[in-house]
Amino acid sequence: MEPGVLWLTVSFGLHIVLVNLGVGISIVAPLLRVIALRRGDTRLDREAYTLTRFYAATYALGGVFGTAFTVYLFSYYPSFTSLLGRIALYNYALAIMALVAHFLSLTLFYYGWSRLSPRIHTLSGVTLAVSALLIVLGFRSVFAQLSSPVGVDLSRGVVTSPFEALLGNPLLPPLYLKSIAAAITATLVAVAGWHALRGEDLARIYLKPALAGLIIVLLAGAWYGLELRRVEYKFNNIFGGLGLGGEPSLDLSWLLILKVVLWGIQVAGVAGALYRGVDWARNLLAAGAISALIAILAGEYLNAYSQYPYFIPPSEAGVVDERLAKVLNLLSPNINTRSELLQLITVASTTILLAAAALYLAITRAGLGAREGSGRRSN
Amino acid sequence: MELGEMISMLIDQWKSYPRPAERLISAIGIDVHWTILQYVMGLPFMAFIAQLIYLKTRDSFWLGLARTLVKGFVIVFAVGAATGTTAEFGLILLWPKFLEVGGKFIFFPFYAEIYAFMMEVIFVYFLYYGWSRVGDKARLLLTALVFIGAWYSGAMIMAVNSYMVTPTGLEPAYNPDTGAMLYSQGYPKLELAIPANITSALDSVWLKENYVDMVGGGEEYAIAKVPAKLVYRLFWEASQNYTLSQSILWQGVKEEYREGLAQVSMQDVVDWILYQTTSVYDPLLYPLKSPSWPASVIHVTGASLAVSGYTVLGAYALRLLTGTASRERALRALRFAALYTLAVMLVQGFISGHEMGVEIAYYNPEKFAAMEGTSSQIISITRDLTGGLGEKLVAFLAYGSPDKPLPDYDSIPKDWCSFPGAPVVDCRPPLLIHYAYYTKMSLAIALGAYTLALAALLARGRTPGRSMLAAAALSPLVAHTVSFLGWLVREAGRKPFTVYGVFTPAEAGNPAGPNMLQLALVGIYLVAMLLILAWASYRFLWKTGGEG
Numbered sequence: 001m002e003p004g005v006l007w008l009t010v011s012f013g014l015h016i017v018l019v020n021l022g023v024g025i026s027i028v029a030p031l032l033r034v035i036a037l038r039r040g041d042t043r044l045d046r047e048a049y050t051l052t053r054f055y056a057a058t059y060a061l062g063g064v065f066g067t068a069f070t071v072y073l074f075s076y077y078p079s080f081t082s083l084l085g086r087i088a089l090y091n092y093a094l095a096i097m098a099l100v101a102h103f104l105s106l107t108l109f110y111y112g113w114s115r116l117s118p119r120i121h122t123l124s125g126v127t128l129a130v131s132a133l134l135i136v137l138g139f140r141s142v143f144a145q146l147s148s149p150v151g152v153d154l155s156r157g158v159v160t161s162p163f164e165a166l167l168g169n170p171l172l173p174p175l176y177l178k179s180i181a182a183a184i185t186a187t188l189v190a191v192a193g194w195h196a197l198r199g200e201d202l203a204r205i206y207l208k209p210a211l212a213g214l215i216i217v218l219l220a221g222a223w224y225g226l227e228l229r230r231v232e233y234k235f236n237n238i239f240g241g242l243g244l245g246g247e248p249s250l251d252l253s254w255l256l257i258l259k260v261v262l263w264g265i266q267v268a269g270v271a272g273a274l275y276r277g278v279d280w281a282r283n284l285l286a287a288g289a290i291s292a293l294i295a296i297l298a299g300e301y302l303n304a305y306s307q308y309p310y311f312i313p314p315s316e317a318g319v320v321d322e323r324l325a326k327v328l329n330l331l332s333p334n335i336n337t338r339s340e341l342l343q344l345i346t347v348a349s350t351t352i353l354l355a356a357a358a359l360y361l362a363i364t365r366a367g368l369g370a371r372e373g374s375g376r377r378s379n
Numbered sequence: 380m381e382l383g384e385m386i387s388m389l390i391d392q393w394k395s396y397p398r399p400a401e402r403l404i405s406a407i408g409i410d411v412h413w414t415i416l417q418y419v420m421g422l423p424f425m426a427f428i429a430q431l432i433y434l435k436t437r438d439s440f441w442l443g444l445a446r447t448l449v450k451g452f453v454i455v456f457a458v459g460a461a462t463g464t465t466a467e468f469g470l471i472l473l474w475p476k477f478l479e480v481g482g483k484f485i486f487f488p489f490y491a492e493i494y495a496f497m498m499e500v501i502f503v504y505f506l507y508y509g510w511s512r513v514g515d516k517a518r519l520l521l522t523a524l525v526f527i528g529a530w531y532s533g534a535m536i537m538a539v540n541s542y543m544v545t546p547t548g549l550e551p552a553y554n555p556d557t558g559a560m561l562y563s564q565g566y567p568k569l570e571l572a573i574p575a576n577i578t579s580a581l582d583s584v585w586l587k588e589n590y591v592d593m594v595g596g597g598e599e600y601a602i603a604k605v606p607a608k609l610v611y612r613l614f615w616e617a618s619q620n621y622t623l624s625q626s627i628l629w630q631g632v633k634e635e636y637r638e639g640l641a642q643v644s645m646q647d648v649v650d651w652i653l654y655q656t657t658s659v660y661d662p663l664l665y666p667l668k669s670p671s672w673p674a675s676v677i678h679v680t681g682a683s684l685a686v687s688g689y690t691v692l693g694a695y696a697l698r699l700l701t702g703t704a705s706r707e708r709a710l711r712a713l714r715f716a717a718l719y720t721l722a723v724m725l726v727q728g729f730i731s732g733h734e735m736g737v738e739i740a741y742y743n744p745e746k747f748a749a750m751e752g753t754s755s756q757i758i759s760i761t762r763d764l765t766g767g768l769g770e771k772l773v774a775f776l777a778y779g780s781p782d783k784p785l786p787d788y789d790s791i792p793k794d795w796c797s798f799p800g801a802p803v804v805d806c807r808p809p810l811l812i813h814y815a816y817y818t819k820m821s822l823a824i825a826l827g828a829y830t831l832a833l834a835a836l837l838a839r840g841r842t843p844g845r846s847m848l849a850a851a852a853l854s855p856l857v858a859h860t861v862s863f864l865g866w867l868v869r870e871a872g873r874k875p876f877t878v879y880g881v882f883t884p885a886e887a888g889n890p891a892g893p894n895m896l897q898l899a900l901v902g903i904y905l906v907a908m909l910l911i912l913a914w915a916s917y918r919f920l921w922k923t924g925g926e927g
Contacts, residue, residue, distance in 0.1 A: 057508055060460050060500040068493045070467060075490045078482020085475035086889055093893070096468045097901070100908050103461030107454065107915055115918065158891035323644070334483055335654060336662040342490070349494040356501045364508035 003343055004076030004333040005309075010350070011068040012304070013297055018062030020296045023180070024187020025055040026102070026132035030109070030125025037118055047202060049113055051191065056110045057364065061357060076333040080311050083327055087152040088142045089159055090166045095138025102131035133180065140176045144169040147307065148231045148316040155324060174227050178220035182299065185213030186292040189266050193289020196273065196282045203285065207274040214267050233313035237306040255302040262295040385757055389811045396809075396875045397802050397885035401473045404898045405466075406870070410863060411909050412466045415459035417862065419499070420533055420680060421687020422452040423526035425719060430519045444712055446510065448691070449522070453507045458912050460500070465905070476618065477877055477887035484653045485542055485666035492535035498528030533683070534676045541675045542666040543878045544869065545742040548656075549670070550604060552795070553744035555777075558784035562795045565590025565606035567880050572600045572659040574651050580640060585631030600655050607880030608796050615801060617646040618886040627798075670742060674734040681727040682862045688720030689826070689858035692833075696843075696851030713851070714837040721834040724827045732823075733776065739872075740777035743879070744786040745807050746872035747777070752813030754788035760817045761785075796875070802885035803875045812868045819864035822857055829854070 029051040036044035074081045085092070108116065108124035116124065145152070148171060151164030159165045188210035195203035228235045229245075236245040241253030269288025272281030307313045309330040314320070317328055326332045396402070426448040433441035470478055481489070502524040510518065548570030552561045561567075568590075578593075578601045586593070589609060595602040609627070616626050623629055624641040628648070632640060657665045695713040698704040740747045751773055752759035761769040771781035788807065796806035829850055836843055843851070873879045877887040893901070 056457075057504055060457060060504065063460055063464065064493075064497050064500045067464060067467065067496060070471075071489050071493045074471075074478055074482045075486040078479045078486065081471060081482055082475040082479035085471035085478065086891065089472050089889065089891075089893065092468050092472055093897075093901070096465050096472075097904060100461050100465055100905070103458055104908055104911050104915065107457060107912075111454065111915070112918070156890075323646075334486070336483060336486065336657055339662055342487075342663060345491070345494075349497075353494060353497045353501060356505070357497075360501055360505040360509070363512055364505065 002076075002331060002333055003346075004072060004337060005330055007072045007346060008069060008076070009301070011065045011072055012300070015062055015065035015069055016300045017293055017296050018058055019066070020183040021187050021190065021293075022055055022059060022062055023132045023136055023183040024185075024190075025051045026106075027129045027184055028187055028191075029055070030122070030129050033125055034122060037122070043202070044205075052106075052110050052113075056106060058361075059106060076337050077311075077327075077330070078334055079327040083154070083157050084142075084311075086157040087149065087154065087159060087165070088145060090162045091138050091141040091145065093138075094141075094166065095135050098131045098134035098138060101127060102135060105131055136179055136183070137176060140179050141166055141169060141172050143303065144171040144175055146312055147171055147228075147234060149312060154312070154317055155320065170230065171224070171227050174220055174224035178217065178224050181213055181216040181220050182296065185210055185217050185266075186296050188213060189270060189285075189292040190289045192273070193269065193286045193292075196278050196285040196289075199279075199282070201278065203273065203278045207270055207278075210270045211267070211274060214263065214270065218263065231307075231313060231316055233310075233315050234306040237308075238302060250305065250308055252302055252306055255298055255305075259295055259298045259302065262291040262298065265291040266295070382758075388756060389809065392805060393809045393811055393871075395805050397883050398888050400895050400898045401888055401892060402884060404902050405469055405473055407902050407905055408462070408466050408469045410866065411905055412459065412462040413862075413866065414859065414909075415455050415462060415912075416529075416533070417683040417686040418452050418455045418690065419459050419503075420526070420529040420683035421685075422448045422691075423503075423522055423529060424684060425687060425691060425716075426452075427519065427522045427526055428719065429715070430515070430522060434515060434519065440708060440711060443708075444715070445522070449506060449510070452525075453503060454916065455912075456499070456503050460496075463496075473889055473892060474877075474884075474887045475889050477882075480653075480878075480882070480887075481539065483650065484657050485539055487663040488535040488538035488666055492532050495528050495532035495535060499525060499532060502528060530680055533680055537676045537679055538667050538669065538672050540869075541669040541672040543876075544675070544873055545669050545671040545738070546878060546881060547660060547665055547668040547670075549742055549880065551742050551744055552791075553786045555740070555783050555786075558786075560786070560790050562792050565608070567607045568592070568604040569607055569610050569880055570594075571603055571605050571610070571652055572596065572655040573603050573605075574600050574655045577648065577651065578603075580633055580636040581628070581631045582633050589631070600659065602659070608798070610881055611796050611876075611883070612798050612801070613645065613649055613652075614882040614886055615798075617644075617649045618882070619645075621645040623648065671735075671738045674731060674738050677731040678727070678735045681723060681731050682865060684723045685720060685727055686855070686858045686862050688716055688723055689854040692716035692720055693852045693855040696848040696854075700845065700848050700852060710837075710842065713843075717830060717834040717837050717851075721830045724823075724830055728823070728827055737777055743872065745788075745791055746812075748786040748788040748791060749808040749810050749812050749872060750816045750868060751785055752788070752810065752817075753785050754810055756789070757810050757813065759813065761813075796880070803883055806875060808872045808874050812871050815864050815871070816868045819861050819868065822864075823861045826854060826857055826861065 029048045032044050032048035032051070035041065036048060070081075073084075105124050105128035109121065109128050112121055112124060145165065148169065149165075150169050151159060151161035151166075153160050161168070188206045192203040192206035192210060195201075195206075225235075225239070228238065232246065233249065237248045237250050237252050238256055239245040239253065240248030241251040242256070265284075266288040269281060269285040269291075273285045278285065310317075311328045311330065314325070314328075317324070320328065393399075426445040429441045429445040429448065432438075433445065502521050506518065506521040506525055509521070513521065546569060550566060550568045550570070552566035553559070554561065573596075575598065583593075586603075590606050591609065592604040593601050594604055612627055621644075622641065623632065623643040623645060624637075626645050626648075628645075629637075660668060692713065695704075695709045695716060698709045699706065699713065739750070748754070751761045751770070753762065753770075758764075761773060765772075770785055774783045774785055775781040777783075777785075788810065791807050793805050793807060797803050833843060833847060833851060836847070875883045877884050
């Protein structure tokens with residue numbers, strides 16, 4: 001495997017799992033907070049705060065792997081990064097502006113828990129959720145564009161129709177719906193599983209929404225799969241091995257099967273807990289939680305690798321000259337990165353820092369067990 | 380020249396460089412990031428010193444102070460990371476061609492910086508959330524890892540920036556010993572390794588006529604000192620998708636090679652030369668060999684430490700003025716901040732600032748001339764307001780002798796880097812930086828003198844009066860202004876270039892980038908976000924930190 005591809009895969013995987021949980025928490029925590037305020041339910045309020053604290057403690061960790069991904073992309077594939085900057089100008093601009101608002105919202109929502117008036121605090125929760133939805137929209141529109149670009153001229157590297165490039169890709173609606181539903185559902189299942197493992201009854205509040213979410217994920221996934229028929233290269237790589245498409249160049253149907261199995265485990269865990277009780281289904285629900293996280297990874301890798309080794313499948317890129325074909329190929333990295341020393345530095349640094357991150361999460365229990373400087377004031 | 384005329388000339392010159400709107404929006408984005416970053420680099424170091432004193436004295440005041448400082452930088456760190464991401468994507472969107480060149484040839488500092496960033500993220504949160512879960516020495520170690528991570532990160536980013544200011548292999552166009560301007564001999568020049576397949580196709584007489592000096596090499600390549608004007612032209616031709624037959628190089632291509640090489644892309648030619656050059660220098664370390672890197676790192680780190688020091692100083696002065704904290708604790712913190720900041724300012728002024736100035740004077744004579752305002756077109760502080768004494772002092776500091784001449788701005792050919800079709804009309808840096816530089820220096824000297832007076836007062840156990848405290852409360856703003864002006868001079872001082880002598884914002888930018896309205900909206904948005912951050916810092920740090 002190309003070193004560039006390897007490091008992109010590693011950083012993207014670590015990033016995307018934490019980001020999905022972050023998106024989920026950004027929507028679930030403000031909702032819980034609003035319900036808690038309305039009902040005067042201190043238990044729900046504490047739950048919302050705990051989730052937010054987890055997000056605050058792990059946010060930057062997710063962010064740093066995203067930055068690592070971008071830097072690896074820029075180092076190993078500089079010409080493609082340049083092209084991407086030009087053709088995804090508006091998509092990234094939306095995501096970045098939302099990202100800045102998201103950071104500030106998280107700061108206000110977390111640190112302002114008992115310090116801001118309920119109205120202002122709720123408003124910060126709303127901006128936290130809305131900015132999360134917009135970030136996902138921005139980045140998912142980039143993914144849709146990479147699968148099958150519209151509103152851009154690849155050979156000139158320019159956007160020809162900003163609106164079309166940003167929101168007009170037919171793959172975007174199912175991809176976006178699927179992504180949001182998957183992030184929220186995975187978060188609900190993961191949190192329910194965590195509570196179940198700790199023997200906490202609070203797991204129950206997540207079960208019905210999680211089951212509904214799992215059904216929506218399935219339907220949105222099917223819709224996305226149907227839309228993907230227009231991108232033959234990807235479709236064949238995902239479904240070809242199951243006899244549903246043409247001959248795959250890289251058969252990834254096993255990853256799809258894995259995803260379905262993981263979905264099934266989540267359904268079993270959630271449904272079991274819902275109808276037979278959390279205690280009865282404790283281990284099954286915990287397995288569902290782990291499956292939810294692995295399913296995120298499997299789904300993202302399936303989507304990304306189904307166009308390997310191309311950044312944009314050749315059938316979708318149109319007529320490209322030799323130079324552009326090279327730019328769009330993952331097997332043509334920057335020759336200055338072909339240094340053994342660089343790989344040694346990457347392996348050593350990544351290993352040491354991941355070990356330090358694991359130690360941090362173990363000692364502070366990802367912020368859940370810490371008594372940090374600010375503490376929490378009671379309402 | 381009348382004042383109004385002079386101001387109009389200065390502004391016109393400023394606007395004449397390519398892509399002013401994109402440059403402005405990038406400046407806002409990066410400066411917002413830098414404003415925050417200074418605390419990430421400075422506050423952990425102060426917290427580290429406070430903990431060292433705590434370990435020695437076991438006085439709980441020092442641990443409390445360290446905790447307050449840690450709380451401060453944790454809050455700004457997240458936003459610093461956010462603005463860093465914004466700045467990073469801003470580079471991708473507004474300057475994609477710069478990133479392409481950067482990614483190919485000077486990527487390593489960015490690459491290594493990722494591990495610095497990871498280090499910061501992991502240990503910042505480890506320190507914050509693990510504060511009461513680890514022992515005193517482990518906490519000290521975590522704090523050290525936080526500031527080392529931040530300094531390491533700063534050093535890597537400065538490697539790229541230093542390369543942009545003084546590219547590796549740069550030979551300047553001014554000889555301070557003789558006062559000779561060397562533009563007519565093709566200077567400034569860049570030392571490049573040119574693949575043998577290119578040199579063999581080029582006529583040696585043509586190369587000599589164009590001031591390309593072959594100085595060594597091997598079988599696979601030749602080492603050549605190439606005029607920056609030619610390098611810039613080749614880059615510009617590559618950005619215009621020229622083929623070799625459309626290039627200035629075509630004049631030097633030997634007859635027997637012409638048929639086979641006519642359609643070769645200039646982008647390929649430029650890439651081959653730069654890949655060969657980085658391969659000879661070292662593909663990873665090439666940008667780290669920029670001659671201005673060491674001084675730049677020390678100076679920029681020092682600026683962060685100073686801004687952080689003044690902010691702590693200002694915060695505790697304000698506490699004393701408003702009576703919102705224990706007077707005794709606030710006075711002790713004020714004394715600590717004053718002594719710390721004084722030490723930093725001494726190093727900044729007498730060591731790193733001086734070294735930085737010497738580097739600029741040697742490698743960037745055009746920028747040096749603009750900074751010192753050696754032009755008859757403006758009222759020069761160095762020359763006109765000091766009766767010539769200022770020029771002698773500057774020459775002594777820069778060249779070690781008061782008798783050596785400063786480069787004369789008006790003698791630098793306005794078109795030394797230009798050619799037909801080039802997007803640049805004035806190859807000299809804006810004279811406006813003369814005033815920015817002297818404002819910066821005046822404020823820095825005033826800050827240093829004030830800090831010395833305050834530290835002396837506090838060291839003698841005396842309590843500063845209200846006017847001294849009010850000045851301390853204002854000092855963070857002044858320190859930020861000094862830091863900002865320093866960056867302004869550094870960045871504007873290499874205009875019209877993005878990478879000095881190599882390419883300008885015209886070639887670095889997005890050919891179909893955002894329009895003025897879109898850029899203005901983004902700028903307003905970023906400023907609004909900064910104001911919310913300032914309010915959040917006030918709300919969560921100031922209003923709840925009285926006990927710290």
